[in-house]
Amino acid sequence: MEFFRNFPFFSIMIAMFCGIVSSAVSGKSARRISLAMVTGVLVLSACTLVYVGDMGESVTYLMGHFPAPWGNEIRFGTLEAFLALYFSIIMLLSVLGGWSHVITDVEAGKENLFYVLIDMMMSSLLAMIYTNDLFTGYVFVEINTIAACGMIMIRQNGHGIVAAIRYMVMSLIGSGLFLIGLSLLYDITGHLLMVPAHEAIETVVAEGTYRVPLLVIISLMSVGMAIKSGLYPFHSWIPETYGYATPTASAVLSSLVSKGYIILLIKIFYRVIGMDVIVSSHILNALFIFGIVAMVMGSLHAIMQTDCRKMIAYSSVAQIGYIYMGIGLGTKAGMVAAIFHILTHAATKSLLFISAVGLYEVSDGRTDYNGLRNAAYRNRIAGIAFSVGALSMVGFPMLSGFISKYLFATAALERPHKMLLTLLALIISTVLNAVYFLRQVVTIYSGRPGESSSTSNFIKEAISESTFSNRFASIALILLNLFLGLFSEVVIELISRGLEIFA
């Protein structure tokens, strides 16, 4: 059992090692290595979760021979292990759901490079979840950004490259702000490890020195991470990137990449600066307001789209707004709701992207509303999966989206002066969500089942092409969604227990 404490470190290193090895093998073997690696990480994270589950405290693991203020270290508790497990599940299902498209979307001879990017992204996500060191956080944020950029541009039809450069410029602005915040923090505390830095900040706050720099640091870091995760006024890159990438990349980008940054931000809030300092600095109010605006504006933009993928992408803008609104409430309940919504959104968005693939496959590759008419009859599993995802986004009972909306609403009741705004935004956003998602669901089910007989040959071909793994991924993601909806108590309990030992 004691050996299990090595597992987070193993999972990070295995992911990197597989990435390095994949660069020298063929595309097919790279895919196998990648799938095996993600499965391995899944198992290792599950073991870690079991190991830390009944400990009641976080485990600190040295990366090297030297303890806290001198050497790097990683730290994991219930929440970190659970997030790693969850992220590896989503990664596995996204790769499974879209690999048949990777072959067609990626230039011949460069498929293995795509899986290198997947491996490196997995390792950077794990490192961002586990790290207990600010500068390590920055380095792995950069790896994550570059891997995401590579995933966007691997589909080289011009659109991908323009999307990639827009993404890159926005992300680099975000990392620049984060980096200078980090340097300022080092300057006033003298530490880069999170726990000693927190102690130094406590003395700084108690003595009342460096008040202005601390405020600037908090805002620079928050704004940097908000830009990188695509909060509303900085969202302009989201629709293009998610809309044009290959399906696996879209699913991974929307459900994991931006979430990694948010988790790092939460970690900085809790573990480095301290929640009471954050609450008294009023930066949370700004995040709250932007989150509310994002919820409404993202949904409004989504209604105006005619392309299904772009609609899903704009809905991501709204969902990021939900998460920041939850963080902005500034209470523990709000944070639990935000983290639960991270899980919900990851499951639902990857479900939507993966099932949408199944729908285009049988619709002559068309992605606009009318092109998808009747598609659900042609690929039933994808149709059901898309409907489940859409209903979950809208907040249908029994599905995960309902639980997270409920959690947001109850969390808002604790903060009287933010309650009205939150509830109002929730209602408006839910109605708007319902408008655009249900319109799409109705479209794919409209018409009689037998109506499309004129293209029956094409359909049969398409269905046989639609791979087994895509269906498997869709079904698994539906089950994940149902699990989050039906057994939410377990997950919420896990999250709140994890948050207690997170700081």
Next chain:
Amino acid sequence: MIDFLQTLIEYHIEEAASMILFGIGFSLLLLNRNLIKKIMGLNIMDTAVYLFLTAKGYVYGRMVPIMNSGITDPNAYTNPIPDGLVLTGIVVSVSVSAILLSLTIRLYDRYHTLDLDKIITEWRKEEDN
């Protein structure tokens, strides 16, 4: 105001310079429409942060952090931590610049301009078609 400037010049001149450079680089990256200028802005922004970090590691009258004739007194050397961080940071900047430059080459291949606004406009036209 005069007080402020005096403090800046007397005690914080490196930091002030690096903040100005950071601002210049940030504006170049955000506002300039020319892609190559954007990349230069990125590099200027990053080096400004590195200048800031190095300045924070300096202490008057101390030696380079390389052991000299067996002295291991921490008060004899400047702080080695910022140097290490900056070394890591420089590698990150180079990698990112290389990626951005290769993206620029590909974009110029296709759109024959370096103006990001024009590229995006062209792109929207293609997309609406």
Next chain:
Amino acid sequence: MKTFETFLLLGLIICAFSVTFTKRMLTAIVIYMSYSLIMSVIWVILQSPDLAITEAAVGAGVTSILFFVTLKKINGVKENSDNEQDQG
């Protein structure tokens, strides 16, 4: 030393501004190179020779080479070389 350093810092800011306002790409790259060189001199003054070596090799060397190659790739320096060939 302080005066010299102030002078160099001013040089840095002037270089950064000139990069912003130069119209010709080639000039901008050369100015960027000199920016990196000034930066590495400042790092020598700030007692960080490791960084000075790295910045001189990378910022003034490799990054600038990459900028030049990009410019050549997009035909930026072609007109000059044509002129030279005409004269020669």
Next chain:
Amino acid sequence: MSRIRDNYENSRAAKFEAWLRGDYDPMSEGMEISVPKTDGSDDEIDPRAGLVISDALYDRHTNKALKRSGYVYRVLSVVLCLVMISVLLWMVQFLPKFGQPDNPANNEVSARYIEKGVEETGAVNFVTGMILDYRAFDTFGESCVLFIATICVQILLRIDKDDMTPATFRRRKESETDRLLEPKNDIILQRVSVVLVPFLFIFGIYIILNGHLSPGGGFSGGAVIGAGLILYLCSFGYKQTERFFTIRTFRIVSLVALITYCLAKSYSFYTGANHLESHIPLGTPGNILSSGLILVLNICVGSVVACTMYAFYTLFRKGDF
């Protein structure tokens, strides 16, 4: 009166106004450095071929909404930048003073790196000891950044020999014409580089091998060697370099170096975290063969960086090795 108005066309105020409108950028003239002539034969890909939509929709003069949003965006971002610079400058005065020994950054962390650095890591250069031993995980991440950057550049620019899609075909044709300019057989360049390149190599190797003793280390030495390779390539052309450096060399060297790095660091992390003895002798500080793994890691990083820099250059030039 009319004379003044003529001047106004060229005045700064007019340019400023035009810049606000978004159709003139004083900072970036001449971005279309030389518009390539389109000859009729090159009919395969014109991105705008068959474009029927009217340009008016995108023209800032005719489309009021676009013009207004562009205007608002510009003004807002200029204001944002100015506010940010002034806030940062204002904040600087509250920071610890420059160069004082009692600043928060000069605490027990840096003290231990200096006091015990030599006996714990064996490196005389405290910076190298710190980045390759105390904070080695960051440095490993840094090498991965470089690796993944190479991967991304390869995705964008590598041209495979058996790839015959029209777009890559055109790019290969272009790179072949680009290659015709090379080598120019410039006698001055060749003579100078014959003298200079060996010195560059030796200097780079010196920097790498003495990374734990003197300023420098794997990254700067590798960059110097890479610059030497590029200089050699520029003066003698691809035929000469391909005798000893192909994509195969690049792949093997970077793969072996990175795997060595990964395994060595994994071993050291594993032993460290489980409080096991790492059986790597530190040697006598000050000797070349000292400081345990640091020398090996420096060599790995150096070779990866040298290959990567050269690979960037060749990929940029012709998309191939």
